[in-house]
Amino acid sequence: MTPDxxxxxFVPELVLVAAAIVGLLYEALAxxxxxxxxxxxxxxxxxxxxxxxxxxxxxxxxxTVLAGAIATDRLAxxxxxxxxxxxxxxxxxxxxxxxxxxAAARGEFFPLLLFATTGMTLIVAAADLIVVFLALEVLxxxxxxLTGLPGRRAASEASLKYFLLGAFSSAFFLYGVAMVxxxxxxxxxxxxxxxxxxxxxxxxxxLLAAALLLIGLxxxxxxxxxxxxxxxxxxxxxxxxxxxxxxxxKVAAFAALIRVFDVGLQALRWDWTPLVAALAAVxxxxxSVLAIAQADVKRMLAYSSVAHAGxxxxxxxxxxxDGIGASLFYLIAYSAMTIGSxxxxxxxxxxxxxxxxxxxYRGLYRRDPHLAAxxxxxxxxxxxxxxxxxxxxxxxxxxxxxxxxYVWLALLGVLASVAAAYVYLRVIVLMFMVxxxxxxxxxxxxxxxxxxxIGAAIVLVxxxxxxxxxxxxxxxxxLRW
Amino acid sequence: MxxxxxxxxxxxxxxxxxxxxxxxxxxxxxxxRPTPVKLSAYECGNDPVRLPRGERFSIRxxxxxxxxxxxxxxxxxxxxxxxxxxxxxxxxxIEIAVFIALVFVAYVYVWKKGGLDWAGGSLTPIxxxxxxxxxxxxxxxxxxxx
Numbered sequence: 001m002t003p004d005x006x007x008x009x010f011v012p013e014l015v016l017v018a019a020a021i022v023g024l025l026y027e028a029l030a031x032x033x034x035x036x037x038x039x040x041x042x043x044x045x046x047x048x049x050x051x052x053x054x055x056x057x058x059x060x061x062x063x064t065v066l067a068g069a070i071a072t073d074r075l076a077x078x079x080x081x082x083x084x085x086x087x088x089x090x091x092x093x094x095x096x097x098x099x100x101x102x103a104a105a106r107g108e109f110f111p112l113l114l115f116a117t118t119g120m121t122l123i124v125a126a127a128d129l130i131v132v133f134l135a136l137e138v139l140x141x142x143x144x145x146l147t148g149l150p151g152r153r154a155a156s157e158a159s160l161k162y163f164l165l166g167a168f169s170s171a172f173f174l175y176g177v178a179m180v181x182x183x184x185x186x187x188x189x190x191x192x193x194x195x196x197x198x199x200x201x202x203x204x205x206x207l208l209a210a211a212l213l214l215i216g217l218x219x220x221x222x223x224x225x226x227x228x229x230x231x232x233x234x235x236x237x238x239x240x241x242x243x244x245x246x247x248x249x250k251v252a253a254f255a256a257l258i259r260v261f262d263v264g265l266q267a268l269r270w271d272w273t274p275l276v277a278a279l280a281a282v283x284x285x286x287x288s289v290l291a292i293a294q295a296d297v298k299r300m301l302a303y304s305s306v307a308h309a310g311x312x313x314x315x316x317x318x319x320x321x322d323g324i325g326a327s328l329f330y331l332i333a334y335s336a337m338t339i340g341s342x343x344x345x346x347x348x349x350x351x352x353x354x355x356x357x358x359x360x361y362r363g364l365y366r367r368d369p370h371l372a373a374x375x376x377x378x379x380x381x382x383x384x385x386x387x388x389x390x391x392x393x394x395x396x397x398x399x400x401x402x403x404x405x406y407v408w409l410a411l412l413g414v415l416a417s418v419a420a421a422y423v424y425l426r427v428i429v430l431m432f433m434v435x436x437x438x439x440x441x442x443x444x445x446x447x448x449x450x451x452x453x454i455g456a457a458i459v460l461v462x463x464x465x466x467x468x469x470x471x472x473x474x475x476x477x478x479l480r481w
Numbered sequence: 482m483x484x485x486x487x488x489x490x491x492x493x494x495x496x497x498x499x500x501x502x503x504x505x506x507x508x509x510x511x512x513x514r515p516t517p518v519k520l521s522a523y524e525c526g527n528d529p530v531r532l533p534r535g536e537r538f539s540i541r542x543x544x545x546x547x548x549x550x551x552x553x554x555x556x557x558x559x560x561x562x563x564x565x566x567x568x569x570x571x572x573x574x575i576e577i578a579v580f581i582a583l584v585f586v587a588y589v590y591v592w593k594k595g596g597l598d599w600a601g602g603s604l605t606p607i608x609x610x611x612x613x614x615x616x617x618x619x620x621x622x623x624x625x626x627x
Contacts (some may be wrong), residue, residue: 024586024590029589029593
């Protein structure tokens with residue numbers, strides 16, 4: 001008896017795992033300098049997985065395959081591609097970090113990053129809550145180790161904090177899955193939707209499930225008030241890992257959140273959208289205000305990531321294709337800006353991890369005009385100023401929120417953006433209008449500059465010609481189930 | 482539906498009430514005349530002993546425990562396959578072979594990295610750091626809270 005298996009929508013994950021296994025064996029068996037081979041294997045895995053993902057754009061089979069475990073819609077394709085792009089840039093940055101500091105270098109970086117990417121591409125396509133949980137654990141466990149990989153005190157402390165709080169949030173998520181099963185008798189997201197539609201009367205269990213799932217995923221997207229781990233982990237982790245996880249984890253967790261809430265719990269949307277709006281409001285305000293008080297660039301960008309999680313949640317208060325599309329566009333734009341800005345942080349000084357305070361940016365324009373220009377572009381985009389991707393993305397999510405009747409939330413978002421602009425403009429002023437005080441040298445290595453160039457190109461292209469992707473995003477926002 | 486859980490909730494409330502009530506009542510009623518013997522921890526009539534006695538357990542036990550879990554899980558997965566092996570035929574055999582191969586990769590990795598040597602194996606960066614600065618004062622940890 002052979003079960004009827006359609007593995008095609010699952011090929012990206014298979015490719016990534018295969019590349020990771022090859023990398024792991026190579027790390028165990030090979031001797032001598034190994035990073036070129038590691039990088040080649042990992043890049044090949046990511047490129048092939050991207051190709052397999054692209055081929056799924058026109059997939060015409062069932063909405064879910066493998067006994068309802070994997071969804072085949074275009075949301076999964078677009079989110080996967082974003083995650084793979086982030087992984088590509090993360091690999092370049094990580095390879096450079098290894099070249100710069102061979103003492104702290106571990107070849108396990110490459111397989112672990114691929115395993116984390118596998119978890120992320122799996123979670124965006126997961127159509128069963130058990131698979132969502134499985135993918136969440138795969139990506140989280142890999143990221144805990146990646147965070148602590150250099151073995152320095154700060155990294156180990158960040159890793160342990162991330163692990164403890166992450167395990168705590170996984171428990172919330174799992175409890176939510178149990179409650180969903182109690183309420184509907186299934187863990188398959190489409191069947192949950194069917195079970196909840198048209199049900200009247202007692203909904204206590206399903207509402208409790210919605211709240212618990214929102215807490216669990218809220219931790220992962222670092223929405224306030226579940227953001228406590230974000231600054232410490234972003235600061236303690238190697239900058240290359242921070243760049244990768246700030247972008248890719250957000251995309252993965254938000255795609256899972258969209259599928260769980262906008263498909264599975266669609267029938268309860270009048271109950272959960274106020275919760276999402278409250279999380280969005282708290283995140284936007286707390287993230288923007290606390291970013292002002294930071295003297296370390298990585299912590300500042302971490303609080304900014306909390307605020308951006310709030311903006312994306314703002315878009316999701318509109319539980320329809322408009323809201324999903326706006327949030328997806330925001331995720332793509334945010335990935336480019338955050339990877340780019342963390343890549344700049346990594347090369348601002350040749351000492352990398354040791355200098356992340358704002359003073360290192362004094363007079364960066366005099367030292368390295370290209371780097372300063374790229375950083376200015378990312379910061380302006382993070383602030384949401386035209387003609388950058390950040391502006392178009394913000395317009396999209398605010399428009400979706402207003403369309404859903406959350407005018408106050410959109411207003412709050414605009415006000416918080418104004419407050420947060422100070423954070424970003426402060427760095428730009430330091431870079432362009434202040435003379436450098438000490439003789440710092442920025443890192444001239446080519447690999448991180450490729451990642452910076454990719455990020456800058458995406459930020460500019462999406463800002464100037466958003467029409468290039470709006471059609472893709474719109475068709476990805478229509479969920480098949 | 483939730484009302485079916487009401488007896489459990491009532492039982493939990495009664496248990497809590499009894500425990501707290503007993504402690505409060507004995508605290509209010511008993512005379513308070515402490516002696517060092519009365520205040521010491523009661524341990525079956527023996528003198529209380531602190532465990533572990535000043536020495537730490539080696540972190541290597543952790544690696545052993547993790548390895549045990551991996552192979553334990555492998556065995557657990559082999560049982561259901563063995564029961565249904567005839568029905569699953571070739572497909573099942575290939576699937577379980579892939580699974581065992583993946584676990585075997587983990588085994589090779591641990592072996593080559595020295596995870597199976599108790600005494601040997603190179604120091605990890607954090608162990609080297611701890612060993613080098615053990616006599617001197619501990620440096621401040623670089624992350625601020627909050």
